[in-house]
Amino acid sequence: MKQIICIKWGTKYGPDYVNRFYGMVSRNITPPFRVICFTDDGAGLDPAIETRPLPDPDFVMPKNTPGKWPKSQLWGDLGDITGTVLFMDLDIIVTGNLDGFFEFGDPSDTITAKNPNTPLERMAQTSIYRMEVGRLAPMREKFLSDPQGYADKFRYEQRFVTRNAPGGVKFWPRGWVSHFRMHCIPPFPLNYLRPPRIPRGTKVVIFAGHLNPDDAVIGQWSKSDPVRSPGDHLKATFDGRRRESLSKHLRHFYLPATWIAEKWR
Secondary structure, X not given: OEEEEEXXXXXXXOHHHHHHHHHHHHHOOOOOEEEEEEEOOOOOOOOOOEEEEOOOOOOXXXXXXXXXXXXXXXXXXXXXXXXXXXXXXXXXXXXXXXXHHHHOOOOOOOEEEEOOOOOOOOOEEEEEEEEEOOOOHHHHHXXXXXXXXXXHHHOOHHHHHHHHOOOXXXXXXXXXXXXXXXXXXXXXXXXXXXXXXXXXXXXXEEOOOOOOHHHHOOOOOOOOOOOOOHHHHHHOOOOOOOOOOHHHHHHOOOOOOOHHHHHOO
């Protein structure tokens, strides 16, 4: 039984994100499988999705630190969920078969994507990672001893996991996981001429920062930026509408990723 888990907390993502997530998984995996969503609100979810309550944290969540520290709630006991599980963020696009994520390595290994933002640092990217339930419990206990202190020291939960996971972490084979901004959008100046593409061999495309699939499908950098044509974006470089440095402004444009509409359903 392949077990996929996800988290939906608060109001950032509605039930449509979870239902699309389930649709992508179900089309790209060999049964049997189950999808379990840990959530504080299961309204509107597809009945095929199992739900479990996301308990209120038994600690004060770190503040003013960029990491996704609520993920720490999955590092310990998961009730009736046991064995090996694959965690995935809701804001991902599945582009290939997921079976390999359950077959690679040893079932007890903690395996993550490699963070492309830190090429000189061996750091995990926890948008998609596999773990044996309970194996990370000692790491959670360490974090709970001083949540804010560890958040201040490591900044990102990904760095904390990399440095403290029992037995260390392993990484998925190169090319399985692609970062939308870094791997799919063509570099300047081709970003004005060619739409984003799915790199060959990619099974999952991850999104980081403020750019989500619903932005990418229409070609906007974030919800705070209006969608512009290539010509208008270039014109804004000099007419006072530019809000970033010249190099960032020129790079922060891309054509709509129309393939997302076909896969994200």
